[in-house]
Amino acid sequence: MNIPKNASRLDHIGITASTLCAIHCAIVPVLFTSLPLLGLGFLANVWIEWGMILLALTIGTYSIGLSYLRIHKRLLPLCLLIAGFAIILLGHVFVHGWPEVIIVPTGGLLITAAHFINYKYTGTCKYLIK
Known part of the structure; x- marks a missing residue:
């Protein structure tokens, strides 16, 4: 069985992207008012958030x-x-306010865990050709 060489690389990218998404979703609401002062107001843009979600998906x-x-x-x-x-x-559609700061990053961390477990399963598979 030929295994795509980019499978583990994609898991590394997925772990990084979903972790950054979780951090972004946790920090942006807390720092919402100071983002423009730091020149990072674009991070609070709804298109940036949905773009990150679509990239991770x-x-x-x-x-x-x-x-x-x-x-x-x-x-x-x-x-x-x-x-x-x-x-x-x-979290994005139905929950607003402070619970969103907890719910959405939890989803991002679950995606990170999914990539990590997938990486481990792929690395321990007896059919894996390196």
């Missing part, structure tokens, strides 16, 4: 989906990915 779906279909066939990373995005969407 694209990387996660491709990386974890490819690994699931071709390598390890384990559902845990896929379930964590879906749960993470569900929590992020719920």
